[in-house]
Amino acid sequence: MKITEVETIPYRIPMRKPLRFASGEVHHIEHVLLRIRTDAGLVGCADIPPRPYTYGETIDSVIGVIGRIFAPALIGTDPLDRARIHAALGRTVGNQTAKGGIDIAVWDLIGQALNTPVHRLLGGYCDSLAVTHMIGFSPTEAAVEEAQRFVADLGVRAFKVKVGRRPVSLDVELVTALREHLGDDVLLYLDANRGWTATEAAQMLAATEGLDLRFFEEPNEAAEVLGRRRLVAASPIPIVADESTPDLGAAAREIHTGGASALSIKTARTGFTESQKVLAFAEALGLDVLMGNQIDTQLGSIATVTFGAAFEHSSRYPAELSNFLDMSDDLIASPLEIVDGRVFAPTVPGVGTIIDEEKLAHYRID
Structure with missing residues (x-):
């Protein structure tokens, strides 16, 4: 099994009420949905929450670092070779939620391939x-x-x-x-x-x-x-x-x-x-x-x-x-x-992050 494609989709969903705290406030979430596809037809998924006031990441920076740096390192790699993947990610400093999302999506692929919940x-x-x-x-x-x-x-x-x-x-x-x-x-x-x-x-x-x-x-x-x-x-x-x-x-x-x-x-x-x-x-x-x-x-x-x-x-x-x-x-x-x-905890194979495609189409940022 090899990774063939890495996709990032930004989306925006309003909050019912703002969440306010000492370092900022949130009126809507602007996240990046990550999908990693393989030649076996499996799709690993993760949600990436950029937090500029916490880690300095933004939607644009997450999409940029994944598309320009991480995706070329991932394509052609077997998801089971997690140490090799992390060695490639580790060459770039920071970008914590981008790296975290990739790891979760890779685990999602592994769980699906083994027909076992990642939990x-x-x-x-x-x-x-x-x-x-x-x-x-x-x-x-x-x-x-x-x-x-x-x-x-x-x-x-x-x-x-x-x-x-x-x-x-x-x-x-x-x-x-x-x-x-x-x-x-x-x-x-x-x-x-x-x-x-x-x-x-x-x-x-x-x-x-x-x-x-x-x-x-x-x-x-x-x-x-x-x-x-x-x-x-x-x-x-x-x-x-x-x-x-x-x-x-x-x-x-x-x-x-x-x-x-x-x-x-x-x-x-x-x-x-x-x-x-x-x-x-x-x-x-x-x-x-x-x-x-x-x-x-x-x-x-x-x-x-x-x-x-x-x-x-x-x-x-x-x-x-x-x-x-x-x-x-x-x-x-x-x-x-x-x-x-x-x-x-989910009992389905993988992480259990199944997407409603109609909602994704509605909330995605073009």
């Missing part, structure tokens, strides 16, 4: 993941109502709360209200998207000490090296590295230099192959891992649950899997469902 090829540890819902910037009353609705309607029992780049007192009020109205058995954690200084983040930790927060993600810029180290050393809860660790090398650097004490894994940026390496690194050091969300569509969320449910260490905490509900539509042919607070 099982990776490890098949459990059949589903519990769901964390991400709450963006909104008034306290609206945020509480949103969380209560997810608990009542979908059985969700974990929430990541976006904070940062606004007065600490406002976020203390929000988190206090969420804990009061949701009760003690709901998991809550914070994500400041680098929106505070280390001093402000420390104030937030002190003010919420009795609220049983589980994690604090990217409280400040990792580039504020000494402030970040002081914060991590003094924090009573794990400090999670996310956008500061876009690859395995960055994850190792942040952990070993005291810049973080837990890791977020996002398959959109490290695919399945590099995500396995990040996961093994974390497990060997006894670090907690969260399966994160790249404001993923259902296509991206399928990749997350495919990987996260494949391993014991990545399935210990709820995964960020519900933000596709904030989108007005999706390209997927068989929509994902949240059942009793969980999303189930």
Whole structure:
């Protein structure tokens, strides 16, 4: 089996409501659908979410690097030769979501060729993941109502709360209200998207000490090296590295230099192959891992649950899997469902990213 064609299709879907957070806001998603075709008639698929404010990638840069650099290296290669493919991708720096998408699409081809779900090829540890819902910037009353609705309607029992780049007192009020109205058995954690200084983040930790927060993600810029180290050393809860660790090398650097004490894994940026390496690194050091969300569509969320449910260490905490509900539509042919607070891994061969061609034609950017 050889790769014969690499196709990139940009598309745009509006959000039902904007998602706002410290490093930006999203009113619509502009992603790239990747398809890799083979001479055996198989098509591997992945969703690529460029995030210019996080990794510096755009739709144009993703299409450009894949079309001009990665596609020529892929064509003629057997998808089973993953190490050879990654060696070719590794010669180009950055471009994390482009590389991650290629890896997921290659795994999709392998699963189809072997007539086996990729979830099982990776490890098949459990059949589903519990769901964390991400709450963006909104008034306290609206945020509480949103969380209560997810608990009542979908059985969700974990929430990541976006904070940062606004007065600490406002976020203390929000988190206090969420804990009061949701009760003690709901998991809550914070994500400041680098929106505070280390001093402000420390104030937030002190003010919420009795609220049983589980994690604090990217409280400040990792580039504020000494402030970040002081914060991590003094924090009573794990400090999670996310956008500061876009690859395995960055994850190792942040952990070993005291810049973080837990890791977020996002398959959109490290695919399945590099995500396995990040996961093994974390497990060997006894670090907690969260399966994160790249404001993923259902296509991206399928990749997350495919990987996260494949391993014991990545399935210990709820995964960020519900933000596709904030989108007005999706390209997927068989929509994902949240059942009793969980999303189930696909049981079809490959990754399970089957596309609705009519929707793709409607939302594609020409």
